[in-house]
Amino acid sequence: MRLVEEEPQGPPVELSVFSGPLDLLLHLIRKHEVSIYEIPIVDVCDQYHAHLQEMRELDLDVAGEYLWMASWLLHLKSKMLLPQVAEGEEDPREELVERLLAYRRVKELASILYDTDVVRRCLWNPVIPGTTRQTDTVLEWEDVDLRLLAHTYLEVMQRFEAFHPPALKVLPLRFTVEEKMSEIYRRVISDGLVPLLRDLHSRTDPEEVVVVMVGVLELVRLRGVFAEQRLPFAEIYLRPGDRTLSEKELLHSGEQGG
């Protein structure tokens, strides 16, 4: 039994270093030392797929654009393998060549920027705290940064809201304790036994639930109703208490105080 996994063959290919499928393709073409106009599609396509395979084996996330390029190459390969029908037919590789050329120009310019960045990121400029005067106060309309503008707008709005909190709205009461007390009390007297939790669950409005609960507590305090619960969290049953409540008591309960 082997304890150590065998090392994979050869050094891992630096795959993550390519900044995209075009970059990988340029690399393969350069390795072949051929002109960009004469890409050996069959070879390059096979190598491209081999690279993708290695990327998968290394558990690298192969982004969709790499797969898209892979299918394009396969398509070109199939076209190249077919016998050319007519002399004047255009090269199927043309579009790919154009994209590669455009990308290579981008890389050229990027390499200039890289060289500049290497030197210029070492520059320091004296910063004197407190000197915030912008020397360039006259902004060209084109120079206005939309993102900055949007940020500024959001900041202003936030500040405005912080100083102007929305007014507290006092809504009229939709339910009264007295009304609910009468309702529950009548049901307890007529039914003899009322399951409170089931009743509360059947009501969808949280405000109403609160008012009913307060009404029930008031009824219990007045001894018009008794509440029973056998086990914690079990159903609470309401049954008639040892006092008969008058209409007056039901309507003015809250004002009597303790």
Next chain:
Amino acid sequence: MESRVDRETLSALVEAILLTASGPVKAAAIAEALADSDVEEAEVSQVLEAMCEAWDRPDRGLRLEHVAGGWRCVTPPALDPYLRAFHGIAARQRLSQAALEVLAIVAHRQPVTLPEINFLRGTNSAGVVHTLLDRKLLRMAGRKKVVGKPFLYRTSQEFLLHFGLERAEDLPDPEELVQDESGMTVDGDPEPGARDDLENL
């Protein structure tokens, strides 16, 4: 300020303004500030040119550079390691290959949209563009009047400062850079070291 300033005072003034300004200073802006003293812009420019030359010496820690349409003071790059040691800054964040490519595209083709950048690079660049916006090297400049109204991007003043350019158009034309289209002699790799910090952004 009411009387005419002599050359020496003007030189001192210009130096003081440069050291206390927060960005590149235009000669015209200095002349405007000294308008009461009857100073011409050409005179200020002369002083600046002379100062730029005088400061460019091995025993000076400050240089004057003409960048982004104005003048500003910078330290020579060779002093960077010592400055970093003094300020306790380990290393500077480099621009990744992806970031450099996006900057190259925007600088060359601005204003440009994200789909156009993606097409040229053959890969999604939304994250890189966002980082560059955060680093203020790119800026949004309106929307393109096509379906979907994508945002248009341009390089910023910070970009000019960072790369020491007067205008974005001063960058070399990539068409001229690729003299040999055979693809054998032109090495597309920016530099071996550039790859190490790919995706740093």
